[in-house]
Amino acid sequence: MTLARRWRSALGLAVLLAAFVPLTCAPLAAAQAVPTPTSQPTARPPEPKQAYTLPPGELAKAVALSRISDILAIVGSLWGIAFLWLLLATRASSSVESWTQRIARRPWLQGLIFFALFLIAVFLAGLPLDVIGHLASRRYGISVQGWASWLGEEGKSLGLSLLVGAPLLLFFNWMVRRWPRRFWLCAWLITLPLMLLATFAEPLVIDPLFNKFEPLQKTDPALVQQLEKVVKRTGIDIPPSRMFLMKASTKTNGINAYVTGFGPSKRIVVWDTTINRIPDNEILFIFGHETGHYVLHHIAKGLTLAGAGLFFVYWGCAVFAGWLARRFGPRWGATGLASRTGFVVLLLTLSLAGFLLEPVSNAVSRHFEHQADIYGQEAIHGIVPNPQKTVVAAFNALGRAWLSNPHPNPFFQFWLGSHPSIQQRATFAEHYDPWKNGGHGKYFMH
Numbered sequence: 001m002t003l004a005r006r007w008r009s010a011l012g013l014a015v016l017l018a019a020f021v022p023l024t025c026a027p028l029a030a031a032q033a034v035p036t037p038t039s040q041p042t043a044r045p046p047e048p049k050q051a052y053t054l055p056p057g058e059l060a061k062a063v064a065l066s067r068i069s070d071i072l073a074i075v076g077s078l079w080g081i082a083f084l085w086l087l088l089a090t091r092a093s094s095s096v097e098s099w100t101q102r103i104a105r106r107p108w109l110q111g112l113i114f115f116a117l118f119l120i121a122v123f124l125a126g127l128p129l130d131v132i133g134h135l136a137s138r139r140y141g142i143s144v145q146g147w148a149s150w151l152g153e154e155g156k157s158l159g160l161s162l163l164v165g166a167p168l169l170l171f172f173n174w175m176v177r178r179w180p181r182r183f184w185l186c187a188w189l190i191t192l193p194l195m196l197l198a199t200f201a202e203p204l205v206i207d208p209l210f211n212k213f214e215p216l217q218k219t220d221p222a223l224v225q226q227l228e229k230v231v232k233r234t235g236i237d238i239p240p241s242r243m244f245l246m247k248a249s250t251k252t253n254g255i256n257a258y259v260t261g262f263g264p265s266k267r268i269v270v271w272d273t274t275i276n277r278i279p280d281n282e283i284l285f286i287f288g289h290e291t292g293h294y295v296l297h298h299i300a301k302g303l304t305l306a307g308a309g310l311f312f313v314y315w316g317c318a319v320f321a322g323w324l325a326r327r328f329g330p331r332w333g334a335t336g337l338a339s340r341t342g343f344v345v346l347l348l349t350l351s352l353a354g355f356l357l358e359p360v361s362n363a364v365s366r367h368f369e370h371q372a373d374i375y376g377q378e379a380i381h382g383i384v385p386n387p388q389k390t391v392v393a394a395f396n397a398l399g400r401a402w403l404s405n406p407h408p409n410p411f412f413q414f415w416l417g418s419h420p421s422i423q424q425r426a427t428f429a430e431h432y433d434p435w436k437n438g439g440h441g442k443y444f445m446h
């Protein structure tokens with residue numbers, strides 16, 4: 001589920017350029033997977049009670065919603081790739097490139113116009129799927145955000161991508177012109193500091209454009225006092241100035257908390273929907289889980305892994321795009337990779353790599369999430385009477401709030417699951433008690 005799904009933005013940046021091309025549907029990204037078809041033998045032994053269950057009415061909804069969101073996610077990725085290919089194959093890209101050369105004299109201005117139009121086209125191509133995603137999210141009672149507000153946010157995203165994305169694409173395109181053979185290495189070198197900068201700036205510049213944040217200390221001092229118990233037990237200094245409350249209730253019924261930022265901007269954010277909905281003990285676990293991401297340096301580790309992986313991604317994409325440009329360039333009107341249209345060929349290979357590598361980044365993400373679950377459960381040991389019960393209850397509340405499917409389809413879970421399924425997480429928590437028989441935790445000795 002979406003506890004701390006934001007730290008993943010570090011991994012999401014893995015294919016920085018491809019990040020400007022995603023057509024997946026964010027609103028439903030939280031829910032997962034299609035039900036496994038169950039055969040119904042007549043004399044089946046009773047199933048053991050599962051750790052995460054939903055009442056029948058909600059179960060049917062969760063199954064339907066997960067089917068929609070899985071299909072949207074996969075179709076969105078494939079459509080994103082297909083759309084770039086269409087831009088090339090129909091020669092739309094090369095026509096626009098020639099047009100910019102006719103209307104503007106300076107190459108940088110031609111490039112800026114070209115990439116701005118490119119980003120608008122990509123945005124419009126993805127809009128119908130985004131609309132379906134928001135429709136479904138509203139229909140199933142997850143989102144309560146009105147269409148005007150939703151469209152406003154879409155517009156802001158587009159504005160942001162034009163403001164930052166167009167110059168960035170132009171800059172990377174310039175690198176291909178400047179270093180036709182080694183551009184991928186230069187691009188890689190420049191991507192690393194850009195990733196750091198983006199992660200640092202996200203909570204300070206980007207997030208406030210879309211949501212309201214307040215210091216938790218100001219809005220909920222009683223909760224901060226509770227959380228201090230967990231902070232004290234972890235022995236790690238997370239000052240209250242790094243705890244924020246996000247006003248999510250105007251947009252969603254979902255509950256969530258996450259860790260974001262880097263260095264001085266690193267922080268823990270709790271949605272206001274979480275606070276009034278579930279008992280304090282369960283909030284302590286959620287906070288413990290987030291603390292786990294925080295103290296186990298998952299953002300920094302994610303960035304490091306992404307940076308290392310990107311070296312090979314850029315190299316591979318440069319080789320593959322070079323081949324594509326030689327083989328199909330004349331048909332697509334791409335005169336080498338350094339042209340604007342040639343750069344679209346590069347973006348096509350990057351978005352293909354991004355899609356194919358999704359299971360890899362999600363596997364890393366699931367590993368981090370599992371670590372944070374362990375950390376969170378150990379962190380509340382000795383503070384709440386029965387950590388196993390508390391954590392199982394927290395996952396049930398979380399699953400119910402997001403209508404998470406208790407039996408996600410294994411393939412979609414493998415490909416799209418940034419977190420282990422709620423069922424896996426609740427089942428693990430139910431049986432996790434390292435202190436039993438005089439043992440100790442993985443992260444806590446006492």
Ligand SMILES: [Zn+2]
Nearest residue numbers: 003004369372
């Ligand atoms: Zn997490």
